Amino acid sequence: MRIGLWIDEEGLRIEQVGAAAKAAEDSGIDRIWFSQRTGWDALTLVAGAAPYTSTIGFAVGVVPVYPRHPIALAAQARSVQALTGNRLLLGVGSSHPLIIEGLHGLSMERPADYMREYVDALGRLLTGEPTDYQGERITARGQLAIAGAEAPEVILAALGPRMLKIAGELTAGTTTSWVGPELIESYIRPTIDKAAVGRPRPEVIAAATVAVTNDPDATRAWIHDRFGMAGEMPAYRAVLDRGGLAGPEDTAVLGDEEAVAREIERFANAGATEFVLCPVGTPEEQERTIRFAHDYRQQSV
Numbered sequence: 559m560r561i562g563l564w565i566d567e568e569g570l571r572i573e574q575v576g577a578a579a580k581a582a583e584d585s586g587i588d589r590i591w592f593s594q595r596t597g598w599d600a601l602t603l604v605a606g607a608a609p610y611t612s613t614i615g616f617a618v619g620v621v622p623v624y625p626r627h628p629i630a631l632a633a634q635a636r637s638v639q640a641l642t643g644n645r646l647l648l649g650v651g652s653s654h655p656l657i658i659e660g661l662h663g664l665s666m667e668r669p670a671d672y673m674r675e676y677v678d679a680l681g682r683l684l685t686g687e688p689t690d691y692q693g694e695r696i697t698a699r700g701q702l703a704i705a706g707a708e709a710p711e712v713i714l715a716a717l718g719p720r721m722l723k724i725a726g727e728l729t730a731g732t733t734t735s736w737v738g739p740e741l742i743e744s745y746i747r748p749t750i751d752k753a754a755v756g757r758p759r760p761e762v763i764a765a766a767t768v769a770v771t772n773d774p775d776a777t778r779a780w781i782h783d784r785f786g787m788a789g790e791m792p793a794y795r796a797v798l799d800r801g802g803l804a805g806p807e808d809t810a811v812l813g814d815e816e817a818v819a820r821e822i823e824r825f826a827n828a829g830a831t832e833f834v835l836c837p838v839g840t841p842e843e844q845e846r847t848i849r850f851a852h853d854y855r856q857q858s859v
Contacts (some may be wrong), residue, residue, distance in 0.1 A: 559826040560588035561855045562617065562834035563848070564765065567598050575603065576610030578848075583614035585852030589647065591617045591765070591834050601634050601646075608642040616642065619733050619765060619834070620649035620715045623676045624658045624666065628698050632683035636707040644708045648684075649733055650677065651715030654791045670720040671695070677714060677728045684709040713761060717797040719749060726753025731761025731831070736794050736809045739764075739821075739828035741801040747829035764830040767810045769839035770846045774812035777839040781807040784838070810838070815850050822854070 563582050567575050579590050590607070594600040600618040608616060621631060635648050652658075652669045659666055666672075675693035682689045683702055686709070691698040714725040716732040725732040732750055734742065742762060750760045767785070769777045782805060788794050789805040803809060811821045825833050837847035 559822075559830060560832040561822075561851065561858070562589040562591050562763070562765075562832050563587045563851050564591040564593070564619075564834055564836040566837070566844075567592060567603060568595070572603075572606045573610075576607045579607045579614065579616075580610045582852065583611045586855040587614065587851065588855070589615035589617050589832070589834075591619050594618060594621050601638050604646060605638050605641045608645065613645075615645050615647060617647035618649050619763075620651035620713075622653035622658065623650050623673065624653065624664045625662055628676055628680040628683055628696065629700060629702070632680055633702050633704075635684060635710055636686065636702050636704045639707040639710055640704050644706075644710070646710040648710045648712045649715060650680070650712060652721070654793060656791060670718075670724065673714070673721065674724050674728070677712060677724065681709075681712060681728065684712070713763065716750070717793055722746065722749045723753040726750040726757070726760050729760075730758075731763065733763040733765060733834075734797075735765055736788065736798055736803075736806050737764065738766075738801060738803075738809050739824040739830070741797070742825065742830055743828035745800065761831045762829055763832040763834060764825045765834040765836055766825075767806070767838045768818060768835040768847050768851075769810065769812050769837065769843045770815055770818055770850045771812055771839055771843045772814065777812050777843060778807045778810060780839055781810050811835075815853075818847075818850060819854060 565578050592600040592603050604616040638646050652673055655666050658664050675696040679691040679696050679698040686702055688701045711730040713731045713733055714729045716722045716725040754760045771777045785806045811818055822833050835851045837844040
């Protein structure tokens with residue numbers, strides 16, 4: 559199982575992000591992850607951080623599809639591929655009504671149907687070959703000729719059955735949020751594998767909030783205060799309910815170094831192909847977690 563590390567870019571300058579990425583590369587971390595939030599554009603951040611490194615992979619988890627036409631996203635992703643020596647994993651997702659409808663003023667009517675068309679068109683455009691796509695809701699015609707760019711793998715943030723089916727049929731796999739190893743084993747892995755019959759086994763990338771800490775209860779409360787509202791978003795609420803969990807804090811990986819290492823192995827045994835550590839907690843806990851991630855990867859190579 560690969561090990562990824564999420565870098566919290568909020569408030570950081572590009573040289574700070576680049577230094578963190580370089581340290582992760584030196585320790586053997588397989589991939590750096592950035593989020594698309596309200597600050598840095600995640601794909602631009604990949605292009606800016608990559609020159610500080612030479613071999614480590616980069617991923618965005620995830621770019622919301624509604625604000626960007628597939629031609630625009632494919633052009634940006636292929637540009638990043640050319641600038642980074644083809645080290646990008648492109649994660650896409652539908653986001654949430656609170657963001658897409660509330661902040662962008664865009665409709666999220668029939669999101670699974672829209673996503674199927676979107677990733678179908680996007681996959682064709684990413685090859686750089688001439689594309690003439692006409693769906694019910696998406697039209698995408700043209701060719702994106704960018705020298706040196708290979709088509710990046712695409713993964714879909716999928717938690718519901720319909721999105722997991724699309725991920726298995728049309729993309730390289732899925733990335734999960736607020737999901738523990740039990741649900742990966744009992745629901746995520748079998749659902750996406752069933753959809754991918756006849757195709758390569760899909761990636762199941764498990765991202766989890768992690769804190770190497772001597773006070774798990776206090777850190778759990780910190781996560782509740784910082785991320786608790788995620789449990790009110792319908793897609794996350796549905797998957798939390800499916801796992802019998804009260805909130806995002808119940809999916810966190812917390813404890814000392816040995817406890818966290820044991821929990822990561824549970825994700826591997828459940829069928830995850832990559833585990834992404836998202837350091838949380840106090841600044842001291844986050845620093846300790848990042849050191850652990852570096853040490854853990856070196857020990858497991």
